[in-house]
Amino acid sequence: MLDSIKIKLQYLLPKQGLTRLAGWGAEKRAAMLTHWVIKGFARYYHVDMKEAKDPDLKSYPTFNAFFVRPLRDGARPVVSGLDMLCLPADGAVSQLGAITDGKLFQAKGHFYSLEALLAGNYLLAEQFKEGQFATIYLAPRDYHRVHMPCDGVLREMIYVPGDLFSVNPLTAANVPNLFARNERVICLFDTEFGPMVQILVGATIVGSIETVWAGCVTPPREGIIKRWTYPAAGSEGAIALEKGEEMGRFKLGSTVINLFAAGQINFMPQLSNGTVTRMGAPFAEAIRQSTKVKAETAVVQTDPIVVDDIKTPTETTPVPAGMAQAGVTKPAAPPEEI
Template structure:
């Protein structure tokens, strides 16, 4: 798998896959494709905002919104940002995060923020993996103000279990977008990590930031003045296919929550961080 994956044109392949997923073919074909896709991945159609036959393509269905109120917002400082599986949760010590057992990566390299260790070293991180079954919009886990966004172009390696255990610095070489939210406990980072077939990351509050587009891929750092007010449950953006979100929390969060979170393997967006590990 490694040799094949290394030589594939992952960015171009991902763009082609995106075009295919959003192809609006004959209505009978679109309906059949969406229904087959939902059956294949055991997607609960009753949770979708619209009936499956109202979507124009598999891609349109993939980034479907949910019915209003179906994911109530939990209490507490933070909630989960996505329907997903939690693959890692630990303290940020030594300026590193855990990619997989025995494999770490640099906080500074991951964020491309020279102030990253000042903000998040000594805090906590949580890694959420979204598979095709999941709802693919990402919501704010906290109340606060969006101050910065960093777009970091890169590769589009898969982010499955094989990749996280075999590709060094996977999360620092893949394309990603970091949203920084200032909160009462300090800065919170929401990192969208792209992957093969998932390079197209879109932000709901800033349409100028989009992943894996044609043309030059240049690092961008945007500061918002005034800041953009957000709140728990507010939509931040979406993936066009399954991928990963990494949450970065400051030391004050760790002091408040360490040992007090119920981190089951599968969580739902807006669910509270409650219980005990």
């Protein structure tokens, strides 16, 4: 009964107004009042301040400064290895697995369209057809900076306006198409493992979504889709980020969705619905081309060809994988309004 009331309120409450109010309050410097709010929040949600670079709650001038607090050095070691991808955020796995028939699993029998998630961009959706996805939910107590799962060169950023439903597990299980209807920032990267998308999903009282290259992407909330394009690897102004490097942050709670192309990665077997995640820990392992070729050759075993009683088996040469990495800093093209 209580859960049903909570879901109905999601539809009835003025989510945009509440979010603006929360964002305004979270940026205010109110001295002792700010300290009381931060202290109460940390106690209620059991925030582990021992991991923070500055564990003193009184040192944060605003609630937002506390909420996006950096961690101390060494708090989140990043998994090593060229074939290993790291988890992009602290939180818990909501869902992960295959993108089947252009759909992603949300929760409790709900699926949503890959094309809808990508704001109707069917050409971009085609790149991830039959690929893999992972959805990670960041609870209020979590560290709220988002990092790169692998080295990547930014190619495109798309801001998509939308609803601001909560993205907690209860809402995910009861609001259809939740992630395809909420506000979001879609970031497309070129990586060694093919194209990779990292999506920062907005939610109720998420005051803003920021990226390290563009700063605050939302607000303002103008109700139009915006698109930015960036130079390719090796070009002047290319934006290259390394595995484990920060790429964005939420000022109050939310969700990160990763998309990978087909045949590029396998998620770590220990990850499943509800698994607690820590940024930098093992996320997935690359499927190298040489491994794919060997697997394909091993699948079909035929009798050898006999010529004058000499048996000659067939052979396959492995193909190496790789990608040139690139430079740094500023976007080369202004946003397009769609």
